Amino acid sequence: MSPPGRSKGEYRSAQREGDSFSPQREGVHPTTSTDVAIVGAGPAGLAAATRCREFGLDVTLFDEQPTPGGQIYRGITRSPLQDPAVLGQDYWDGAPLVRAFAASGAGYVNDATVWSVVAADGGVTLGVAAGAPAARTAHMVDARAVILCTGAIERPFPIPGWTLPGVMTVGGAQILLKTAGVVPQGRTVLAGCGPLLWLLAWQYLRAGVAIEAILETTPRGRMAQALWHAPDFARSPYFAKGRELVRTVRRNVRLVEYVSAVAIGGEVAARNVRYSVDEREHTLAADCVLLHQGVVPDVNLAQATGCSLAWNDLQACFAPAIDSWGSTDVAGMYIAGDGGGIAGALAAAPRGRLAALAVANALGRISHATRDPIARHDRAELATALRGRAFLDTLYRPTDAFRLPSGTTIVCRCEEVDAQTVIALARQGCAGPNQMKAYVRCGMGPCQGRFCGLTVNALIAREQQRDPAEVGYYRLRFPVKPVTLTEIAAAPTTAEAVKSVVRL
Amino acid sequence: MTTRHVDVAVIGGGLVGAAIAFGLRAPGKRLAVLDEGDVAWRASRGNFGLIWVQGKGQGLPAYGTWTQRSARAWPALAEALRKNTGVDVALQQRGGLHVCLSAEELDARAAKMSALLAQPGFERYAIEVLDRAGVVARLPGVGPNVVGGTWSELDGDCNPLRLLRALHAAIAAAGGEIITGAAIDVIEPRAHGFVLRSARGIVECETLVLAAGLGNARVAPMVGLVAPVVPNKGHIIVTERVAPFLSMPLETIRQTDEGTVMIGDSQQARGFDDTLELPVLAVLADRAAQVFPQLRGVRVNRTWAALRVMSPDGFPIYAQSTRHPGAFLATCHSGVTLAAAHAYHLAPAIAAGTLPPEFLPFAAERFDVRAAA
Amino acid sequence: MFARLPDPADLRDVVDVVVDGAPVAARAGDTVAAALLAAGVAHCRTTPVGGAPRAPFCMMGVCFDCLVTIDGIGSQQACLVAIAPGMRIDRQRGARAIDGTAGPG
Numbered sequence: 016m017s018p019p020g021r022s023k024g025e026y027r028s029a030q031r032e033g034d035s036f037s038p039q040r041e042g043v044h045p046t047t048s049t050d051v052a053i054v055g056a057g058p059a060g061l062a063a064a065t066r067c068r069e070f071g072l073d074v075t076l077f078d079e080q081p082t083p084g085g086q087i088y089r090g091i092t093r094s095p096l097q098d099p100a101v102l103g104q105d106y107w108d109g110a111p112l113v114r115a116f117a118a119s120g121a122g123y124v125n126d127a128t129v130w131s132v133v134a135a136d137g138g139v140t141l142g143v144a145a146g147a148p149a150a151r152t153a154h155m156v157d158a159r160a161v162i163l164c165t166g167a168i169e170r171p172f173p174i175p176g177w178t179l180p181g182v183m184t185v186g187g188a189q190i191l192l193k194t195a196g197v198v199p200q201g202r203t204v205l206a207g208c209g210p211l212l213w214l215l216a217w218q219y220l221r222a223g224v225a226i227e228a229i230l231e232t233t234p235r236g237r238m239a240q241a242l243w244h245a246p247d248f249a250r251s252p253y254f255a256k257g258r259e260l261v262r263t264v265r266r267n268v269r270l271v272e273y274v275s276a277v278a279i280g281g282e283v284a285a286r287n288v289r290y291s292v293d294e295r296e297h298t299l300a301a302d303c304v305l306l307h308q309g310v311v312p313d314v315n316l317a318q319a320t321g322c323s324l325a326w327n328d329l330q331a332c333f334a335p336a337i338d339s340w341g342s343t344d345v346a347g348m349y350i351a352g353d354g355g356g357i358a359g360a361l362a363a364a365p366r367g368r369l370a371a372l373a374v375a376n377a378l379g380r381i382s383h384a385t386r387d388p389i390a391r392h393d394r395a396e397l398a399t400a401l402r403g404r405a406f407l408d409t410l411y412r413p414t415d416a417f418r419l420p421s422g423t424t425i426v427c428r429c430e431e432v433d434a435q436t437v438i439a440l441a442r443q444g445c446a447g448p449n450q451m452k453a454y455v456r457c458g459m460g461p462c463q464g465r466f467c468g469l470t471v472n473a474l475i476a477r478e479q480q481r482d483p484a485e486v487g488y489y490r491l492r493f494p495v496k497p498v499t500l501t502e503i504a505a506a507p508t509t510a511e512a513v514k515s516v517v518r519l
Numbered sequence: 520m521t522t523r524h525v526d527v528a529v530i531g532g533g534l535v536g537a538a539i540a541f542g543l544r545a546p547g548k549r550l551a552v553l554d555e556g557d558v559a560w561r562a563s564r565g566n567f568g569l570i571w572v573q574g575k576g577q578g579l580p581a582y583g584t585w586t587q588r589s590a591r592a593w594p595a596l597a598e599a600l601r602k603n604t605g606v607d608v609a610l611q612q613r614g615g616l617h618v619c620l621s622a623e624e625l626d627a628r629a630a631k632m633s634a635l636l637a638q639p640g641f642e643r644y645a646i647e648v649l650d651r652a653g654v655v656a657r658l659p660g661v662g663p664n665v666v667g668g669t670w671s672e673l674d675g676d677c678n679p680l681r682l683l684r685a686l687h688a689a690i691a692a693a694g695g696e697i698i699t700g701a702a703i704d705v706i707e708p709r710a711h712g713f714v715l716r717s718a719r720g721i722v723e724c725e726t727l728v729l730a731a732g733l734g735n736a737r738v739a740p741m742v743g744l745v746a747p748v749v750p751n752k753g754h755i756i757v758t759e760r761v762a763p764f765l766s767m768p769l770e771t772i773r774q775t776d777e778g779t780v781m782i783g784d785s786q787q788a789r790g791f792d793d794t795l796e797l798p799v800l801a802v803l804a805d806r807a808a809q810v811f812p813q814l815r816g817v818r819v820n821r822t823w824a825a826l827r828v829m830s831p832d833g834f835p836i837y838a839q840s841t842r843h844p845g846a847f848l849a850t851c852h853s854g855v856t857l858a859a860a861h862a863y864h865l866a867p868a869i870a871a872g873t874l875p876p877e878f879l880p881f882a883a884e885r886f887d888v889r890a891a892a
Numbered sequence: 893m894f895a896r897l898p899d900p901a902d903l904r905d906v907v908d909v910v911v912d913g914a915p916v917a918a919r920a921g922d923t924v925a926a927a928l929l930a931a932g933v934a935h936c937r938t939t940p941v942g943g944a945p946r947a948p949f950c951m952m953g954v955c956f957d958c959l960v961t962i963d964g965i966g967s968q969q970a971c972l973v974a975i976a977p978g979m980r981i982d983r984q985r986g987a988r989a990i991d992g993t994a995g996p997g
Binding site for chain 2: 131133142443444445446447448449450453454455456459460461463486487490492493494497498499500501503504505506507508509511512513515516517518519
């Protein structure tokens with residue numbers, strides 16, 4: 016029984032009757048120029064686009080997904096889970112952001128991969144590949160300013176067996192739940208730390224999914240350290256909800272705390288999980304293992320455009336160097352949301368709005384006098400959202416055991432480079448992640464270092480006793496997501512470029 | 520401050536410095552290679568991997584000879600590296616093609632090759648000019664816009680990153696030290712040797728080899744040499760791994776032993792700037808898709824722009840300082856092709872203490888440049 | 893192992909696709925990755941380097957472990973493509989093949 020109007024092989028980005036999302040301007044590609052280009056339709060991008068529209072700027076939002084919401088509000092316009100009780104009210108809090116965006120008159124291009132962003136001549140040019148696989152279009156978009164809202168990705172979790180079928184990130188499992196109503200069957204184990212782990216466990220309970228155990232990897236004594244920041248956390252919007260959520264999960268799910276090591280066993284798929292607590296090893300049979308130890312900014316696009324990266328030691332990750340408005344050291348380029356540094360879902364929208372203010376001011380739409388009072392409201396909202404950040408970051412900073420793999424544990428999933436290879440070369444004095452990449456290919460695969468860069472940095476830092484900030488990160492280039500040769504060939508050429516290649 | 524005493528110090532741990540250091544290994548000889556940090560110009564990371572003979576030496580027949588000598592010595596280098604380190608650099612020397620996408624290109628190419636081979640003193644080899652049928656016979660899947668090309672059986676390729684890794688491993692295995700983060704601040708010539716100062720300490724050596732690529736321009740005058748080299752930007756596109764479909768290298772497209780497809784090449788004088796230029800990538804991608812239409816939908820995982828080390832005439836510079844005879848200079852932009860010659864012909868000359876007359880055509884004097892006072 | 897939540901309120905149409913030549917019933921709005929997982933497909937590709945089996949890992953387009961061939965076009969990220977009726981999905985074994993041949997082979 017096929018939906019009417021769809022031909023075989025035609026992929027529709029899913030806008031159909033019953034979908035709650037109807038933007039006023041959709042699919043305006045091939046857009047070739049706009050005032051403000053925004054990359055990413057999560058809360059930061061949606062809020063930034065909406066705010067820019069309030070100042071009369073022409074705005075186009077590009078997003079990789081078929082529908083808006085980013086990851087935190089993934090599938091919010093068409094989740095098959097009609098019962099809001101399963102996903103929790105916080106999820107549905109994203110709906111007003113989407114509605115406001117839809118009503119704002121901003122342009123929206125879905126199924127769009129922004130693979131390059133080049134600042135030049137007082138403006139910015141984006142390389143965009145959009146549409147379904149069989150009908151891709153590639154075009155360039157000129158903008159006066161761009162706001163990157165590419166968000167966060169799961170922190171690597173390099174343990175033995177983490178590449179096996181049956182192993183998935185907690186975020187990935189949550190996306191499956193939200194967008195398809197698909198859940199694990201069989202024996203399911205959650206491992207790691209961080210709020211998302213508890214949230215998914217709670218959502219699974221509400222959905223009736225059985226969980227064998229949660230292997231919580233926060234070490235002994237860490238809570239005492241984190242408690243220094245507890246008063247601030249107690250005033251945060253997360254505190255009350257978080258406490259209730261954790262209590263519910265603790266009452267209903269077997270919790271193993273202070274887990275100091277985790278290894279997943281199995282030949283072609285996950286079969287069991289071995290874990291250690293207080294130097295005693297235990298084994299659990301498992302068919303599905305879900306991993307999470309926080310999220311980190313997706314820095315690839317920012318870095319490839321030329322933005323500097325800064326090391327955040329508390330969060331143990333790199334983030335683009337930005338100011339309090341989201342401005343970067345590249346003209347015309349702004350960053351908002353978790354892509355500019357992990358601050359959580361509730362901080363994303365005010366950060367997007369602040370970046371929009373900065374852009375509107377930079378493009379001459381509003382004066383400082385207009386900008387600043389509005390900004391005060393956004394900053395107040397942001398400050399509230401940031402309460403508790405230090406507590407969470409301190410509590411949930413992964414231990415070395417979970418950031419520094421050894422032996423045959425895979426470091427680079429794409430190129431299948433293991434830890435002992437990286438460690439041996441680090442010991443021989445490899446100069447840094449880029450030389451490591453040249454030696455053994457880690458970071459050369461399609462994920463472009465997203466799942467190995469931090470691990471390689473950490474291993475070199477430890478072996479050579481260097482500061483992670485000084486060890487540095489991979490040098491990233493366009494395309495920041497793999498696109499086809501045809502899509503690159505579609506970028507505009509110049510006579511000079513032709514001459515540089517065709518040298519008769 | 521650490522002080523190291525070695526017999527030979529090589530400034531530059533890229534393909535040129537590493538190949539020379541490899542050739543200089545000897546029992547009892549203390550060797551140090553000083554290399555820069557992780558984020559440096561690093562021409563050796565931007566290498567395509569060709570071991571290429573055809574077309575080289577227009578204007579300097581000695582370069583044609585030097586290149587052919589290197590190609591002939593390459594199997595020995597590959598075998599020595601494999602034996603020494605276990606690393607297989609995937610050497611392949613079964614011929615290579617230069618492909619043309621228009622009659623104008625083909626005519627220009629054929630004329631160029633004729634002129635090359637006709638030079639007095641040029642060591643000749645066969646370059647076959649192919650029409651479309653000739654190319655199709657060797658590459659059945661080429662696109663309709665391919666009109667012909669030139670073929671030489673002397674051409675080949677290898678895995679350049681693995682080559683560098685193997686050279687470094689072999690140097691270390693012989694007791695040589697590769698010191699990273701050691702960009703040279705100053706070289707102080709002494710009566711019988713040199714003192715090198717860097718952030719990583721002091722190195723005292725008797726023999727010194729400058730193989731610092733673009734950095735040679737700065738350090739060469741410190742020992743009475745000149746290295747008039749400037750950057751030349753080249754772009755490369757690298758695809759995802761695909762099942763084997765191309766077993767011989769084209770001058771601008773090759774499939775690596777890992778299955779990825781590398782696409783080049785461009786040349787621009789942009790100074791010290793390795794910013795990616797999308798129009799150049801677009802031209803490279805478009806031409807590659809014309810040569811092999813089946814590559815159109817293949818994913819590009821990465822691209823880069825790197826700086827070749829270019830002398831005024833594009834040919835290597837090999838020199839020995841007259842004021843300080845223990846100091847030698849080596850620079851070129853074909854570090855892969857010439858790796859064998861550097862290891863087996865240049866290094867022994869350096870070890871013997873004098874560059875023989877065969878190296879005179881490569882001296883910097885050919886540019887009419889005076890050595891720094 | 894994954895399965896769909898039993899939900900009588902789920903009004904989504906059944907959409908038939910083909911996986912490795914065999915019919916699979918998915919739901920309108922599924923991504924290819926969700927459809928594969930819900931149908932019990934354990935791994936969606938084997939890696940080019942070591943031939944190791946991989947399945948979708950991040951579900952958000954950054955891990956590239958969910959690469960499959962869709963209607964003859966290789967290296968598609970299953971988690972980013974919505975299914976359509978009659979879609980042919982093939983698991984990718986090792987490095988993707990490209991059409992046609994070139995060279996002595």
